[in-house]
Amino acid sequence: MIATNATRVQVAIWRDPRQWADALATIWRRSMRFRTIAITLLLTSLAIFITCVIMALVIRNDLFESRKDEALHNARAAVSQAQTLLDSGQSGDDRSKKLALWREAQNVLARTASSNRIAGFPATLDGDGFAPPGFVNKLSSEQLSNELRTRVIKVPGRQAWQSIALPQDDGTTTAGIVVGQQLVVPDAGSYDVYIAYDLADADETLIFVQRTLWLAGISLVAILAAISWLVLRSVSTPIIEAAETSARLAAGDLEVRLPVRGEDELATLARSFNAMADSIESQIGELAELSLVQQRFVSDVSHELRTPLTTIRLAAEMINDNRDEFDPTTARTAELLHTQVQRFETLLTDLLEISRYDAGSVQLEVEATSLAQLAEEIVEQLRPLAATHETELRMVAPGGYSPVDMDPRRVRRVLRNLVGNAIEHGEGQPIVVTVDSNQHAVAIGVRDFGLGMRSEDAAHVFDRFWRADPSRKRTIGGTGLGLSIALGDAKLHGGTLAVWSELGVGTNFVLTLPRGGGDLSGPSPVPLEPQESILDIANVTEPIVLRRDDDAPSAGSRGLS
Structure with missing residues (x-):
């Protein structure tokens, strides 16, 4: 039953964010070890997070740049070999030969470009001769932006590229890059050739690198937490012992001491603390002994004075009783003597009472x-x-x-x-x-x-x-x-x-x-x-009858006396 109640209390604490926050705040104020480890882990995690983000961005940019350069190089080589093939071909006005040469050029493009996503569209036609038709292979004109096609047309001798989303057979899309460049067909005109490259392998590489970075960062934080805890434990344990020992010393346990381990700064602190405790114990012992001697002195003196004071009081009372037989000066002196002896007796009584309180015997x-x-x-x-x-x-x-x-x-x-x-x-x-x-x-x-x-x-x-x-x-x-x-x-x-x-x-x-x-x-x-x-x-001139306790005696009402 007790365990069940304790569990319920713990569940209630964890369900209430305010109690959870109060508990953390209490630990934060009272535990130097918790505070130091928390700050170390926070700053370390922040530094590792920033480092991992920067490295991930740099690696992603490097992967993209290298993949883009590879795509541009392959596309340039493919268009160059296809252009060489078209320039060396002798088809004349034979349409069948032109079509065969054009298909061969398409095969060269696909083989050399290392991509099966290729499309070609007529750009400008020369004369009235036969012009081979354009072709599309897993790359439609709808996937190409107007900006890319415009750049390819305006700058015939240079490559143009753009990042796009390439559809997959399962209906998903992956990141890709499309490269556009013009290809000139003799006796026909120029064609805009577009070659798309799938960057899925680069994404997988990037995901693997990022996962590795995060796992390494988390592992590093855990390792640093363990190292920080071990280091702080070796340093904070003597400090906690010193704090607890100081509290016990302040509470009156004068015999408590710190253990001395080694010869480092903490050992020096322990030796200094023990020396201070020895000095305090010695001084308090001396003060206690002095106080005891003082109390005993006051008590003894008071007791010893009782006997002669009794004699003096009796004599003073006898003299005071006969003061009418003396001259006025002597009578006044006798009266003062009697008064001061009474005061002296009262003082001795109070001193004896104080000494009893000091001795704890009341x-x-x-x-x-x-x-x-x-x-x-x-x-x-x-x-x-x-x-x-x-x-x-x-x-x-x-x-x-x-x-x-x-x-x-x-x-x-x-x-x-x-x-x-x-x-x-x-x-x-x-x-x-x-x-x-x-x-x-x-x-x-x-x-x-x-x-x-x-x-x-x-x-x-x-x-x-x-x-x-x-x-x-x-x-x-x-x-x-x-x-x-x-x-x-x-x-x-x-x-x-x-x-x-x-x-x-x-x-x-x-x-x-x-x-x-x-x-x-x-x-x-x-x-x-x-x-x-x-x-x-x-302003109160008449007696006022006041409320009495329910259990007050029945004799009369109490008021202003």
Whole structure:
């Protein structure tokens, strides 16, 4: 059954010219050997075709010229011997002798001309004497053109010839040539004698030569194709091996090498490639070792700093709790110490988390959770912070209520980071948190209307310790690792975290998580590039009841918070 289906597919491909052309185009693009052989055969076939055509034309002309010269020579010799016979004959006024002499002349013409197609017609008669009648032997006057007969009459001493089609006994025609010349009969006048020669033998010779030329040309093309294939195979096989080896090396197989054969240029290429691969493997090994040392260093340093930092934090909290007993300068110093120690502890926590991602030792603690409920929690937690920045938080949740397998702690951290960044960079404008879902995924978007970023800056927002404007200070104590960790959390769930930003318009982050823990398929429920403007948001003054999921909880309608 499988073989039958494969056969049907092949038949369908061969029946459809477009699929056949697409297959050839694909082979043409991807195979250097096929392309080279095709070009070689095309140019060779064209050259051989032109050569064969030229040789066939030259041979045909030579055959015709030689056959024409032979016909003219035979006709001239026949007319000359017949004229000699007539001039030497003594017939007088005896009609019977004249007729006998005339028949003898006809026999001489037929015998000497080597042709049985002869005709003679009276041209001019002298006096009132007896003139022998004309004769026709397999050559009628209808086969002779007026132009030929006119030339024979106007130039009595010269030969005239013309190509004609001679009928055969089976009803077919063959190429021929007819030669005309005048013959003078003493005491009677002049006669136009025409002798036709069959060129069938020349045509057969020409056909044989042409067939031989074409067979030789086709054989030569086949031989050249075989030679080209053998030569190209010996040259292209190492190149194909180099291409496949390069692809494997690019895919991460650092131990692959090219076989070295001989001492020619290809062997030099193989040795150079192997040396390059050795160098790349060595450098990547060094970089991997250096990265491992760096990761271990960060992890070890972070762990080692935890103990003294805990002591410092306890001391800072004790000092900060008693800051009212100090003078204002010392109290402010104690407050700053407490704040920076907290930031330092947060930085160590983020560094430890980054080191776990680098080491590949992060695991999810999955449970069924509603993304919309998580978003509501984060929005409510950060409302006081938004109030200090005179920023209004709004939430739009048409979907996302049905539980989805996720790690709620990590998703809360992502949302807290996104909303916190929006508050910090929102320039006091409203911030819209949108949650929605479809059959493939759930998503949340955090949209602010702040300064925004250029596209080249937006491409670096997930880099560690990167800031679009280094001169701006962080107002809520960020470590510069939050977005990098957030991206790692999204990828760990099999989802995506994307950003859209435009200078002077604002920024939109969209976190998309797949349902069921699979890979994402289809578009995100929340578009990355927002459609609403700041004016659209500012015009909304009353709560809007939005559509909910069919499986949403029955507790109240969701709207703009």
